[in-house]
Amino acid sequence: MSERLRLDPIRCDAHGVCAELFPEGISLDDWGYPILRAGPIPADLLEHARRAVFACPALALKLVDDR
Amino acid sequence: MTKVDPRLESTHWQPGPAGLPRALHGIHPDRALSLAEHRDLHGPMALMRADDLIAVTGQAGLHGHGGAGFPTATKLQAVAAGRRSPVVVANGSEGEPASSKDEVLLTRTPHLVLDGLVLAATALRAREAIVAIERTRPHALEAVAVAVAERAAAGDDPIAIRIVPVPGRYVAGEESALVHLINGGDAKPTAVPPRPFERGVGGRPTLIQNVETLAHLALIGRHGPEWFRSIGTTEEPGSALLSFGGAVSRPSVFEVALGTRFESIVAAAGGESEPVSAYLLGGYFGTWVRREDLWGRHLTKNDLAPLGASLGAGVIVALPKAVCGLVETARVMQYLAEETAGQCGPCVHGLASVSDRVNAIARTQTTPKMRDDLDRWSAMIERRGACKLPDGAVRFLRSALVAFADEITEHQHGRCQATHREPLLPIPHAGRDWGWR
Ligand SMILES: Cc1cc2nc3c(=O)[nH]c(=O)nc-3n(C[C@H](O)[C@H](O)[C@H](O)COP(=O)(O)O)c2cc1C
Ligand code: SF4
Numbered sequence: 189m190s191e192r193l194r195l196d197p198i199r200c201d202a203h204g205v206c207a208e209l210f211p212e213g214i215s216l217d218d219w220g221y222p223i224l225r226a227g228p229i230p231a232d233l234l235e236h237a238r239r240a241v242f243a244c245p246a247l248a249l250k251l252v253d254d255r
Numbered sequence: 256m257t258k259v260d261p262r263l264e265s266t267h268w269q270p271g272p273a274g275l276p277r278a279l280h281g282i283h284p285d286r287a288l289s290l291a292e293h294r295d296l297h298g299p300m301a302l303m304r305a306d307d308l309i310a311v312t313g314q315a316g317l318h319g320h321g322g323a324g325f326p327t328a329t330k331l332q333a334v335a336a337g338r339r340s341p342v343v344v345a346n347g348s349e350g351e352p353a354s355s356k357d358e359v360l361l362t363r364t365p366h367l368v369l370d371g372l373v374l375a376a377t378a379l380r381a382r383e384a385i386v387a388i389e390r391t392r393p394h395a396l397e398a399v400a401v402a403v404a405e406r407a408a409a410g411d412d413p414i415a416i417r418i419v420p421v422p423g424r425y426v427a428g429e430e431s432a433l434v435h436l437i438n439g440g441d442a443k444p445t446a447v448p449p450r451p452f453e454r455g456v457g458g459r460p461t462l463i464q465n466v467e468t469l470a471h472l473a474l475i476g477r478h479g480p481e482w483f484r485s486i487g488t489t490e491e492p493g494s495a496l497l498s499f500g501g502a503v504s505r506p507s508v509f510e511v512a513l514g515t516r517f518e519s520i521v522a523a524a525g526g527e528s529e530p531v532s533a534y535l536l537g538g539y540f541g542t543w544v545r546r547e548d549l550w551g552r553h554l555t556k557n558d559l560a561p562l563g564a565s566l567g568a569g570v571i572v573a574l575p576k577a578v579c580g581l582v583e584t585a586r587v588m589q590y591l592a593e594e595t596a597g598q599c600g601p602c603v604h605g606l607a608s609v610s611d612r613v614n615a616i617a618r619t620q621t622t623p624k625m626r627d628d629l630d631r632w633s634a635m636i637e638r639r640g641a642c643k644l645p646d647g648a649v650r651f652l653r654s655a656l657v658a659f660a661d662e663i664t665e666h667q668h669g670r671c672q673a674t675h676r677e678p679l680l681p682i683p684h685a686g687r688d689w690g691w692r
Contacts, residue, residue: 196446196641197446197598197599197600197601197602197639197640197641198444198445198446198598198599198641199446200599200600201600202600217600217601217605217635217639218604218608218632218635219600219601219604219605219608220600221600221601221604221639223635223639
């Protein structure tokens with residue numbers, strides 16, 4: 189089962205740590221808010237994605253099953 | 256054992272009005288139909304079991320009139336499938352400034368809407384039936400309060416109806432915002448999932464339908480799906496209320512069959528009152544379309560889709576040639592930017608940035624780079640809010656960039672051909688309700 193990131197845009201406060209920890213899957217827009225790459229996360233990058241999820245001070249990122 | 260309401264057992268259809276209007280049948284120009292008048296006109300209210308109502312609504316092919324055009328039977332089914340007894344909400348918020356069809360329904364024929372609400376609520380064995388109405392529409396609130404009192408006195412509704420006043424904000428009528436408000440919070444959208452049909456008011460599965468959708472449902476319950484399908488097209492049966500404004504001789508709310516030719520609709524609004532350059536379809540979430548692209552088309556999804564347009568919640572505005580479409584677009588973009596619930600970064604910052612640029616273009620203080628910023632930011636904002644406010648604003652903006660491409664070039668040369676300086680589109684300002692509860 190593959191996983192993907194889901195962002196709660198209401199919780200997100202543009203801290204930007206996620207994009208630092210997981211640049212392969214997350215970039216920032218012109219105002220510093222994360223843009224998630226679409227689709228499932230490749231297995232070899234999952235560890236980075238998890239780290240981004242745990243580091244978000246706003247608890248705005250989640251890993252969910254890619255359905 | 257509880258007694259079964261005998262009205263649930265009857266499935267014979269009463270004859271309905273042959274043509275149009277349907278929802279607006281027999282209305283009085285300046286007051287609401289009383290309960291007695293309403294029953295004389297439309298006959299007794301229909302009640303049904305959930306399975307029957309879902310089947311009949313599906314056969315009728317009823318779609319929502321709140322903007323998204325979602326099949327109503329699918330929503331009924333989803334709420335009926337929940338474990339807990341649900342809540343049903345009639346959405347009469349009508350946050351769209353250019354729309355007044357919901358207010359016309361609620362102030363002229365409130366009992367038709369309430370019949371639809373009670374029909375859905377009893378079929379689903381709902382715990383509560385609620386009507387949500389914007390506080391900025393006091394006539395609607397008043398008319399529904401009177402109607403609810405009349406029904407309580409008559410005593411033939413199996414369920415009580417509660418009225419919830421909604422703050423006058425564009426996003427307050429979005430379904431998760433309504434749920435949050437009714438649950439005691441601010442009328443701001445919440446992150447989904449869960450969607451209201453899964454977990455809504457009081458944590459219960461919640462059916463939220465636009466008030467016009469419920470009016471059509473009340474008629475389907477009485478006259479049956481075949482009657483409903485006897486006007487409109489095979490794919491899009493039935494009728495819709497339009498709020499037609501701008502440069503026409505009779506700006507008003509009226510009912511048309513779905514699939515009607517655009518020219519006939521303009522004629523029903525009294526015809527163009529001066530030369531028209533474009534039409535706004537679907538309100539401030541909608542699309543600008545050049546007049547010549549609309550001529551000869553019908554009011555169907557198929558005809559409008561190639562234009563990137565849809566009927567939305569039924570708003571149509573004729574833009575006179577003498578009025579600058581870019582100025583009108585800038586006014587709406589600023590309004591939408593101010594109407595952000597302030598929760599999602601791309602909505603707060605993105606819409607403000609876009610609004611700045613569109614304003615500069617409208618004032619002919621523009622460079623080609625500004626046009627590029629708008630394309631880039633549109634892509635950056637889309638689908639990144641908790642609700643669809645940013646998406647609606649982007650759709651509106653993109654349509655303006657296409658419809659008014661020539662005007663943008665003119666403005667880049669510091670020129671504007673428009674002669675009227677009076678603003679056209681309604682933007683709520685004076686006495687605006689800025690609260691969130
Ligand atoms: C920002 C926003 C504002 C909305 N405002 C309204 C509104 O004022 N009235 C309404 O009926 N639906 C509104 N909607 C749509 C509702 O969320 C919901 O889809 C609708 O009430 C469902 O009814 P229907 O299926 O009968 O159309 C809004 C949606 C969004 C995204
Ligand atoms: S997208 Fe905008 S209006 Fe919608 S919830 Fe987020 S901040 Fe509020």
